[in-house]
Amino acid sequence: NRSPISLAPETIALLSRYSWPGNVRELRNVLERLIVNARSGVIQPSDLPEHIRATVAPAGNGHAHQSTVSLVHALAARMLVHGESFWTVVDTKDLSRDDLKKLVRIGLDRTRGSYRTLVDLFNMPATDHARFLKFLQEHDCHLQPVGLHPDSRPKRRADGAGEA
Numbered sequence: 001n002r003s004p005i006s007l008a009p010e011t012i013a014l015l016s017r018y019s020w021p022g023n024v025r026e027l028r029n030v031l032e033r034l035i036v037n038a039r040s041g042v043i044q045p046s047d048l049p050e051h052i053r054a055t056v057a058p059a060g061n062g063h064a065h066q067s068t069v070s071l072v073h074a075l076a077a078r079m080l081v082h083g084e085s086f087w088t089v090v091d092t093k094d095l096s097r098d099d100l101k102k103l104v105r106i107g108l109d110r111t112r113g114s115y116r117t118l119v120d121l122f123n124m125p126a127t128d129h130a131r132f133l134k135f136l137q138e139h140d141c142h143l144q145p146v147g148l149h150p151d152s153r154p155k156r157r158a159d160g161a162g163e164a
Contacts (some may be wrong), residue, residue, distance in 0.1 A: 016073030072102045086122035
């Protein structure tokens with residue numbers, strides 16, 4: 001009967017910078033090993049495998065860009081790893097439109113462009129689907145799923161109803 005385990009912010013930043021060539025399976029395996037081998041309730045960067053600790057931040061003068069990317073990935077991790085709701089994550093941060101779009105893109109990449117599946121992935125009840133789409137439209141963050149032809153998007157009815 002173990003107490004909950006969390007990730008230190010620096011650990012989340014390192015996990016976010018790593019490219020994850022093994023995709024979700026690799027991430028899941030690393031997290032499972034971290035949890036099993038945890039020496040305390042907070043996983044520190046020193047607990048990470050060497051190949052992840054050795055990840056170098058992107059070069060260039062983009063310190064602000066790097067911190068923004070880290071923020072977006074940290075927020076995504078709160079939903080995808082820790083199970084927090086999109087509404088909780090978005091309400092606690094004053095995100096820019098670009099950051100919100102990046103967060104949505106991370107989800108759409110994992111759901112192969114399905115907004116309905118994205119609602120579940122981001123830990124919202126299925127009944128929040130319309131609310132989520134409206135939120136994205138109000139914030140000009142409704143993205144075209146990658147790989148779909150523009151004409152393949154569901155059509156809006158004249159009365160404004162219909163799924164986007």
